[in-house]
Amino acid sequence: MKKIITLFAVAFIFCSCKLNDQQEGKQEVTVNSTPKDSTVVNDKDENGCLASAGYIWSKVNKECVKGFSGIQLNPVDKPDNEDxxxxxxxxxxxxxxQAEIFLPRDTTSIVLTRAAEGKPWILNDWQLVPWKGYVLKKGDKSLFSGDGEIGKKVTGTDTEQ
Incomplete structure (x- = not known):
């Protein structure tokens, strides 16, 4: 009698595991056949630059460049600007x-040209003057200035980041 009960118990466990495996397999098929979100974000500009990664098109260099690369010029009224x-x-x-200027909150750049070494780069009323680094002017008003070093500046330290 003990042998029969043991045999039934083993058969019951085996069948229930087999049934459970079949149900899990069906669930996987159901889960896998559910359509996935197929939203594709295409944030490349007309030149193929990936905006979400911070790249913009450089007219002068004819390639995608990081938006915050180049020589940083801070607003004249906020020389210690860290933003x-x-x-x-x-x-x-x-x-x-040629000097290409990327202004804050502007998606396009302006390209200034200079006539000779030591002279400012000019386009209409824009001027980039090489003086103690660089000063960007519009008309007679100085808007931005910087030390001429490439990269982000951190105030209060000797190093760049």
Whole structure:
């Protein structure tokens, strides 16, 4: 009698495990066949620069560049500014005849040209003057200035970040 009860118990456990495995397999099929969210974020600009990664198109260098790269120019009224979004950035062409200015909160850049070494880069009423670093002016008003060093500046330290 003990052998029969043991045999039934083993058969019962075996069948219930087999049934459980089949049900789990069906659940997996159901879960896997559920359509996934197929929303694709395409934030590349017309030049193929990935905006979400901070890249923008450089007209001067003809390539995607990081938005906060180049020489940082802080607002004249906030020289110790640590908020990168308030600063302008300058990239130069290889021959340094052109300076591309990326202004804060502006999706396009302006390209300034200079006539000779030592002269300012100019476009209409914009000027980039090489003086104790660089000063960006619009008309007679100085808007941004910087020391001419590339990269983000941290006030109160000797090092760049």
């Amino acid at each position: 990168e979004t308030l600063s302008a950035y300058v990239l130069f062409s290889e021959d340094a005849k």
